Amino acid sequence: MSSEVLLEGKNLVKHFPHGTKGLMSKPDGLVQAVDGLNIVLRKGQTLGIVGESGCGKSTLARVLARLIEPTSGSIFLEGQDITHVGGKDLQLLRRDIQMIFQDPFSSLNPRHSVGEIIASPLRIQKIVPKGGEKPRVQELMDLVGLNPEHYNRYPHEFSGGQRQRIGIARALALNPKVIVADEPVSALDVSIQAQILNLLEQLQHDLGLSYVFIAHDLSVVRHIADEVAVMYLGKIVELAQPAGLYSSPAHPYSKALLSAVPLAEPRSTHMRGRIVLEGDVPSPINPPIGCRFAARCWKAQDICRAQEPPLGPAKSLLKPEDSLVACHFPENSN
């Protein structure tokens, strides 16, 4: 963890007004999609973010990519505050942060050819690459494992995995420093998932990219992440290196998530024991006081419902020093 900090989010909060319809009405409440979290992405590394649907992962991704402005908190790119940059500076910032999207069917404009799609960031930024646009686009297509001859084809002529490669090529077109990938493989077949993950790793290795990698599946993140943040209801509940997280999760929620990952050896699943969480994620409109996971936690006591546990060092001998957990009664603690 020695390399320099590239992207940093401090006390990030994003609240959405809820229930605004029509001209006159006032919002009924606030959806607290992201509620005060700190994250750090180091150069050349991958920060994995996992959590259930509706825990605020995608909002966090869009806040980091400056697609939505945070309600409060700040974002730093290479030490520069980019939280509220606008106009021309924002335009230039777009070159440094690009996104890969979840749904390869909705992320490509069906009316544009592959060449136009991959070239569109260049055209929008009014960049003419050395040697021309077409060679650059074909180089990118080659880089992501597409046949450059398919330059003039349309998205409907490609499979899901190939479409995702087109999306990746588009994200690479501007040579960004950071790529925010919002569940880039969750819409793909399992066999294709591995291919895309390998491609992303290869690209990271070759181009020195840094990823913020969002997923709802811990096993996907395990391969690619250098550090994993587990999110629950807009907060980070555990932050650890994958090795530590997978061998000894400190937060009960992480443990429950891990127990849901299927194993290659089905019998060992029984030995491990499956933790089935009851109920749903509470509404982010009025999140519970105290620990947000308390209502579903099998270890919850009175203090959990009254007082919110801060994200602090995990007091465990098994964990590396810099892993953090937000729990009053972390697992494996002594």
Added chain:
Amino acid sequence: MNTSAVAVGEPEVHGLIESKSPSRLAWERFRRDRAAVIATFVVLFFVCIALLAPLVCKVLGINPLTLDRKALNDYGLPNGPFGAISRKHLLGVEPGTGRDILARLIYGARISLLVGFVSTFLTTVIGVVLGIVAGYRRGKVDAVISRFTDLTLAFPSLLLIIALTRPFTQRLESMGVPEGNPARLTYIVLVLSLFGWVYVARIVRGQTLSLREREFVEAARASGAGHWHMVFKELLPNIWAPVIVIISLSLPGYVAVESTLSFLGVGLLPPDASWGVMLGDSVKYYRADPTYLFVPGIALILLVMAFNVMGDGMRDALDPKSDRQQLG
């Protein structure tokens, strides 16, 4: 439109598989739809005849304004069976005046189609602009435009059109529009567009709302695209398909409405004719001379039907997954 279209297995094959753009595919589907192709030819036929009306009439040796007393009997009715159809008057003559019905039909097509095309053009332009603005900007702008749409829809438009004819045509005349039929036609076109754009706007707004949730719009934003790029490069290319369908389906509607208005006496004044004027006139003679009623009636039905079949074909071709009940 539909992104979940069949993906070609593995384009790794270095064969000469031709790459087809979505519009090219739509065109090929349309060409396979025989009814739609025939309907298109019918529409083109009417359009050509209307455009070349003076030439066609000259070739046929007829004139819509020439009175032919000899073709009428003492009661002023066509002198002969089926409205006095003869070699000279292929579709008979008008009772009372003896004017050639075919010539009037050909010139009438001009006016009916002119009203149809101009109204459709205006409604499409207004509807697409307001629909995109509402769907793209959302929020307050959308609320204002949508309330305005609802208000327009709630208006008893036909009553209003009839009631306002006189003051508005007079106003137009005082503004320099030539008196008489030009002013009346301008009024009809303006008023049809005033009430017609809402249908276009609603559909375009809905399309825009659903499109802007698609990730490719976000991807463009993540690359720093401005509003201009968003609207013209990302949204419009995906909206024109449904818009073409609305156009082809609403055009016959305007032709029919113009006929209705002329029938009700709001439209053209004689001696000029539109199909509606002819229909309105023929009703007076329907017992003595039913042919006169059938000629413009059948022409109107044929044109409206051809437009509708063509529109259906376009919808099926542009959006193969849509159900026939969705738009029309």
